[in-house]
Amino acid sequence: MAQTAVDPQGGRSGTRRILPVLASIARFVVIVALTLLGLLAVTFFIGRVIPVDPVLAIVGDRAPEHVIERTREELGLNRPIYEQFVIYVGKVLQGDFGTSVLTANPVMTDIRRVFPATLELATLGTLIGSLIGIPLGVFAAVRRGGLLDQIVRIIGLVGYSVPIFWLGLMALVVFYARLGWVAGPGRIDIVYEYTLSPVTGILLLDTAMQGQWDAFWNALSHLILPASLLGYFSLAYISRMTRSFMLNELSQEYVVAARAKGLSEARIIWRHALRNALVPLVTVIALSYAGLLEGSVLTETVFAWPGLGLYITNSLQNADMNAVLGGTVVIGAVFIGLNLLSDLLYGLLDPRTRRS
Amino acid sequence: MLTFTASIRRNLIATTAAALLATASPAAMAATPPDTLVLAWAIDDIITLDPAESFEISAGEIMGNTYDRLVRFEVDDPSKLYGDIAESWTVSDDGKLYTFKLKSGLKFASGNPITADDVVYSLQRAVKLDKTPAFILTQFGLSKDNVAEKIKKVDDTTVTLETDKAYAPTFVLNCLTANVAAIVDMKLLEEHAKDGDMGYGWLKTNYAGSGPLKIRDWRANEILAMERNENYAGEKSKMARVIYRHVKESATQRLLLEKGDVDVARNLEPGDLEAISKNDDITITSTPKGTIYYVSLNQKNPTLAKPEVREAMKYLVDYGAIGATLIKGIGEIHQTFLPKGLLGASDEKPYKFDVAKAKELLAKAGLPDGFSITMDVRNTQPVTGIAENMQQTLAQAGIKLEIIPGDGKQTLTKYRARNHDLYIGQWGADYWDPHTNADTFARNPDNSDEATSKPLAWRNAWDIPEITKKADAAVLERDAEKRAALYRELQQDLLKESPFIIIYQMIETAGVRKNVSDFKLGPTSDSTYTFRASKS
Numbered sequence: 001m002a003q004t005a006v007d008p009q010g011g012r013s014g015t016r017r018i019l020p021v022l023a024s025i026a027r028f029v030v031i032v033a034l035t036l037l038g039l040l041a042v043t044f045f046i047g048r049v050i051p052v053d054p055v056l057a058i059v060g061d062r063a064p065e066h067v068i069e070r071t072r073e074e075l076g077l078n079r080p081i082y083e084q085f086v087i088y089v090g091k092v093l094q095g096d097f098g099t100s101v102l103t104a105n106p107v108m109t110d111i112r113r114v115f116p117a118t119l120e121l122a123t124l125g126t127l128i129g130s131l132i133g134i135p136l137g138v139f140a141a142v143r144r145g146g147l148l149d150q151i152v153r154i155i156g157l158v159g160y161s162v163p164i165f166w167l168g169l170m171a172l173v174v175f176y177a178r179l180g181w182v183a184g185p186g187r188i189d190i191v192y193e194y195t196l197s198p199v200t201g202i203l204l205l206d207t208a209m210q211g212q213w214d215a216f217w218n219a220l221s222h223l224i225l226p227a228s229l230l231g232y233f234s235l236a237y238i239s240r241m242t243r244s245f246m247l248n249e250l251s252q253e254y255v256v257a258a259r260a261k262g263l264s265e266a267r268i269i270w271r272h273a274l275r276n277a278l279v280p281l282v283t284v285i286a287l288s289y290a291g292l293l294e295g296s297v298l299t300e301t302v303f304a305w306p307g308l309g310l311y312i313t314n315s316l317q318n319a320d321m322n323a324v325l326g327g328t329v330v331i332g333a334v335f336i337g338l339n340l341l342s343d344l345l346y347g348l349l350d351p352r353t354r355r356s
Numbered sequence: 357m358l359t360f361t362a363s364i365r366r367n368l369i370a371t372t373a374a375a376l377l378a379t380a381s382p383a384a385m386a387a388t389p390p391d392t393l394v395l396a397w398a399i400d401d402i403i404t405l406d407p408a409e410s411f412e413i414s415a416g417e418i419m420g421n422t423y424d425r426l427v428r429f430e431v432d433d434p435s436k437l438y439g440d441i442a443e444s445w446t447v448s449d450d451g452k453l454y455t456f457k458l459k460s461g462l463k464f465a466s467g468n469p470i471t472a473d474d475v476v477y478s479l480q481r482a483v484k485l486d487k488t489p490a491f492i493l494t495q496f497g498l499s500k501d502n503v504a505e506k507i508k509k510v511d512d513t514t515v516t517l518e519t520d521k522a523y524a525p526t527f528v529l530n531c532l533t534a535n536v537a538a539i540v541d542m543k544l545l546e547e548h549a550k551d552g553d554m555g556y557g558w559l560k561t562n563y564a565g566s567g568p569l570k571i572r573d574w575r576a577n578e579i580l581a582m583e584r585n586e587n588y589a590g591e592k593s594k595m596a597r598v599i600y601r602h603v604k605e606s607a608t609q610r611l612l613l614e615k616g617d618v619d620v621a622r623n624l625e626p627g628d629l630e631a632i633s634k635n636d637d638i639t640i641t642s643t644p645k646g647t648i649y650y651v652s653l654n655q656k657n658p659t660l661a662k663p664e665v666r667e668a669m670k671y672l673v674d675y676g677a678i679g680a681t682l683i684k685g686i687g688e689i690h691q692t693f694l695p696k697g698l699l700g701a702s703d704e705k706p707y708k709f710d711v712a713k714a715k716e717l718l719a720k721a722g723l724p725d726g727f728s729i730t731m732d733v734r735n736t737q738p739v740t741g742i743a744e745n746m747q748q749t750l751a752q753a754g755i756k757l758e759i760i761p762g763d764g765k766q767t768l769t770k771y772r773a774r775n776h777d778l779y780i781g782q783w784g785a786d787y788w789d790p791h792t793n794a795d796t797f798a799r800n801p802d803n804s805d806e807a808t809s810k811p812l813a814w815r816n817a818w819d820i821p822e823i824t825k826k827a828d829a830a831v832l833e834r835d836a837e838k839r840a841a842l843y844r845e846l847q848q849d850l851l852k853e854s855p856f857i858i859i860y861q862m863i864e865t866a867g868v869r870k871n872v873s874d875f876k877l878g879p880t881s882d883s884t885y886t887f888r889a890s891k892s
Contacts (some may be wrong), residue, residue, distance in 0.1 A: 050766075051766050051769055051770070052763070052765040052766050052769055053765070053769045053772075056765055056768060056769060056772075057402065057403075057765060059487070060411050060412070060488050061768060061772075062488055062489070062491075062786060063410060063487075063488040064488075064491050064808070064809065065807075065808050065809070065810060066486075066808070067486060067487065067488055067490075070486075071630060100405050100576075101403065101404070102400075102576060103576035103577075104403065104404055104405075104560035104561050104576075105561065105576070113575065113578075114577075169607055169608075172608070173611065174613055176611065176615065177611050177614060177615060180615075183617075184611060184612055184615055184617050185603060185608050185611070185612060186601060186617075189617075190388055190389065190394050190599055191389055192580070193579065193599070194572075194573075194581070197498075211756045216626070217679070301604055301605050301608075302605055302607075302608055303608070304396075304601065304602065304604070304605070304608055306575070306577055306578035306602070308578060311577065314400055314577060317763055317764070317765065318765060319765060328588075345722040
């Protein structure tokens with residue numbers, strides 16, 4: 001998909017330049033559509049074969065048989081599976097993702113509500129992870145075996161091995177309960193709950209746009225701990241990867257040449273080596289961002305964060321398949337979007353991909 | 357190089373400092389507002405706000421606070437009924453016609469007056485919609501076709517309800533205290549009705565009631581907010597707002613409670629309860645609930661169908677150990693199928709852990725060396741712990757128990773299809789009358805696979821024509837004392853013969869901040885009245 005980046009060295013005439021672009025856009029659209037359809041199909045069929053009766057989630061354990069049968073019919077669950085799938089896809093094409101049986105809302109309404117919560121958390125988490133992780137990894141590579149390198153190693157080790165659930169609770173105990181530096185679980189204090197009218201659903205943006213700075217700081221104070229926690233895990237990963245990419249770059253001949261030319265060490269590291277290391281790093285960061293955007297069920301549980309991860313998990317456990325499928329499509333779209341974005345960034349960062 | 361690392365370091369320090377400053381802003385530590393009661397509770401079971409459909413635990417509590425009904429029971433003595441919107445009621449001599457006289461001058465939260473038309477509409481609507489809890493009303497012989505005849509307005513303040521048989525009046529009235537019999541605002545619902553759905557689509561996420569609190573907002577898995585209903589004629593809510601925050605994790609609830617960011621925490625596990633009991637700012641309140649936990653033996657399995665095996669298994673549960681550790685603070689050992697507090701409930705506990713006795717019974721059944729068996733267990737506490745405990749105690753009599761763990765809905769699906777050997781489950785009273793449990797534990801009118809009614813006795817293929825007859829007689833006994841005696845007899849029968857090993861009755865516990873008064877958990881979910889709580 002790297003070819004989807006606009007080709008700056010296109011043909012001489014206008015049509016010649018546009019045609020290949022159109023073709024690659026068309027190919028991209030087809031690929032996206034097929035990917036999403038495949039995702040839907042797999043999720044749909046998995047959802048129908050798991051040994052949970054979806055009707056049970058709606059009517060509960062106490063429902064008389066005739067209520068169960070009627071509900072099964074209403075949901076179309078008595079039809080053959082392939083027929084159910086065709087009907088479902090037909091509705092999706094008209095933009096109707098169905099209604100969640102657990103929340104009684106249209107699935108997309110639900111997702112519009114829970115996704116911003118996750119987006120806010122994942123974005124800040126990734127920012128923290130990259131802004132600290134990359135320099136940390138660079139220093140670790142430059143002073144290989146030094147103190148910072150050891151620290152990065154320990155951070156990585158802890159990040160990989162400590163359960164996020166435990167670390168989240170510990171962080172709450174220390175920073176919220178003991179020190180009182182941050183606000184506790186939840187997205188915002190109850191006081192602000194009803195003074196705020198949601199626009200984007202991203203509280204930091206909403207409060208800032210409405211000039212409610214008290215609420216803004218409160219939301220940030222709620223956000224900072226879970227975001228730092230997620231940031232820590234992506235930091236652990238990003239700093240390790242940066243370190244190894246940098247080690248690779250620093251052993252290249254152009255670095256020796258640059259040194260011979262008398263360039264300052266800082267210039268060599270930050271302008272030349274890091275720039276090359278950034279190319280694979282973009283993929284690493286994009287993947288870790290996408291991973292966070294799926295929603296981290298455990299973090300959301302500990303921090304009572306009403307995000308996408310909890311929503312999908314809860315729906316899956318109750319066989320609320322409309323919600324699961326809707327969520328899957330959103331996550332699929334996020335992955336495709338981030339893939340596309342990193343491909344575009346590749347084009348910007350690596351002249352070679354532009355030429356191919 | 358030095359200058360560069362130094363500047364990066366400076367930048368790092370600057371950003372960290374900025375982040376710390378941001379989080380230390382004074383607004384961060386606001387406690388709950390003085391006019392708002394904030395409760396941390398797992399409210400992800402709510403799937404609708406329509407009382408004619410809602411049948412979940414947390415939804416039950418919300419309905420109890422936001423909707424009125426004809427009659428209610430006293431929280432402190434559930435055997436006493438009082439009129440809610442009914443001023444008085446009478447039962448005809450043949451025991452089939454109930455006449456309710458309504459209080460006058462009552463209003464819904466919307467401002468619409470509460471009339472006999474609303475009462476008739478509400479009860480008929482519940483029967484016509486025929487959602488899960490509708491059986492509580494249809495069991496008096498009401499159906500879509502006859503409900504217009506059976507529930508009628510006599511004049512503006514009088515309503516009659518006709519039943520098909522002369523049931524015990526306690527039974528009929530107890531059923532009318534249930535959420536499904538809540539009174540809804542006809543005018544408001546008809547404004548929002550679509551294709552004659554009686555506002556069903558709209559009410560799933562909206563409110564049309566007259567209770568002391570009204571529902572302001574529900575965001576699934578996030579928050580449910582209620583506000584004082586100023587139109588309420590009775591005891592007004594002390595709090596301007598009551599807000600439930602969805603918090604699933606016990607440890608998180610505990611932190612929020614300790615910091616004062618919530619006033620009440622509702623899902624504390626034994627470990628957290630114990631820690632909180634040492635905190636001077638917090639009190640613990642608890643009430644026995646109408647829910648019992650049991651292990652059942654599928655009678656389709658020929659080994660489990662032997663009476664001696666059924667009895668032996670009852671001796672192989674270490675009730676003492678379970679009570680002292682696994683369910684400490686959240687339950688108390690109970691062995692009959694009627695939870696304490698229901699009419700006729702017996703608190704007899706004839707069984708204790710006795711390996712010798714069990715071995716003797718197994719030898720009598722021709723199984724001196726025991727047998728192998730599976731148990732389907734949900735991945736939650738305390739049932740997992742109880743199952744593991746039983747694994748050890750059963751092994752002492754040579755019974756090899758294999759635990760099959762599963763998600764709640766998964767094990768339930770299997771149970772309902774009668775594909776299990778042993779199952780560990782719970783049963784909560786659907787309405788505050790002994791028939792609710794007798795109907796499921798002690799009745800199985802049709803044991804065939806095609807049965808239309810599938811009570812717990814059916815799920816375990818326990819074919820009991822004689823006991824079913826007794827249970828049917830009990831619900832028709834109009835004398836309350838005689839009726840209680842019939843239920844005591846039924847409990848004796850089940851203790852001896854049934855494939856149900858009843859282990860304990862649930863106790864609901866909550867951690868409450870000291871400045872909150874009159875927060876009391878009710879015996880049923882819909883009788884926990886948060887509107888009575890106040891804060892100082």
